[in-house]
Amino acid sequence: MDFSFILVNPAHVPHVALIQLNRPKELNALNLQLMGEIRDALKALDEDDSVRAIVITGNERAFAAGADIKQMAGKTAVDMLLIDQFSTWDAIRKTKKPIIGAVSGFALGGGCELAMLCDIIIASETAQFGQPEINIGVMPGAGGTQRLTRAVGKALAMEMVLSGRFITAEEAKAAGLINKIVPVELYLDEAVKMASAIAAKSPIAVQLAKESVLKSFESSLQEGLYFERKNFYMLFATEDQKEGMNAFVEKRKADFKGR
Ligand code: HXC
Helix, strand or coil, X not given: CCCCCEEEEECCCXXXXXXXXXXXXXXXXXXXXXXXXXXXXXXXXXXXXXXXXXXXXXXXXXXXXXECHHHHCCCCHHHHHHHCCHHHHHHHHCCCCCEEEEECCEEECHHHHXXXXXXXXXXXXXXXXXXXXXXXXXXXXXXXXXXXXHHHCHXXXXXXXXXXXXXXXXXXXXXXXXXXXXXXXXXXXXXXXXXXXXXXXXXXXXXXXXXHHHHCCXXXXXXXXXXXXXXXXXXXXXXXXXXXXXXXXXXXXXXXXXX
């Protein structure tokens, strides 16, 4: 596929694909075309049987400094409604395969919201997370008041959203927003390593497990438990379940086929 603002490549390990945001001069500001490219790339990777996990990254200085302010500045509410950018975000959210965010530098506004669409976040020690929309007279629009609050709780989410304060990787880790902090030279390798470990599992089990965890944000406990149980039962219809359990009994490594 031909993209202008992202690079899509296989990682150096099997079954892992890498999407790199590639507007370095603009700190990977998320213009509409870039977001559309991420959506299209994820859709293609979701449909590609050779891919089992996806890493999304930016560069050392910026994961993404937010939606493209220059592109939005002159828009009216009606323009924004008709552009309907959030259908793109909704499509990204529906990606079935696991997404690992490899975050260094700025993850601000839409950049923080994009990181929060990832299932696991590996950050460099220079990463900074923030929802600074309040500084430009607006507020978060792609999950920054909802996913952030669920991840870090009301106190810190309110502070970030109302004051625009950035938090460090350390603070983000302590608050439960990210999974791991590593030195800056290692963040991408570490994310690929995590993706590779997940890619070695049964892809169907991974998909249903991801779906089940995400369900917890949208359901009562009872509904969520019921949903989880159905997915659990369903996995007993897969060859991978037989392979995984037989491999355990036979004391060998499982070879999952995604069937
Ligand atoms: C457009 C941006 C940008 C953005 C940076 N740039 N962020 N362009 N949209 N969000 C551009 C700058 O204009 C500049 O271009 C170049 O990138 C380098 O940025 P500098 O500001 O010179 O760098 P620095 O002084 O290091 O400051 C870094 C920064 C600052 C703190 C990240 O750039 C900043 O505050 N950016 C905006 C962050 C923000 O408010 N994000 C939320 C956006 S609203 P030139 O051409 O001057 O060199 C949002 C809503 C999401 O995300 C809604 C759902 C999609």
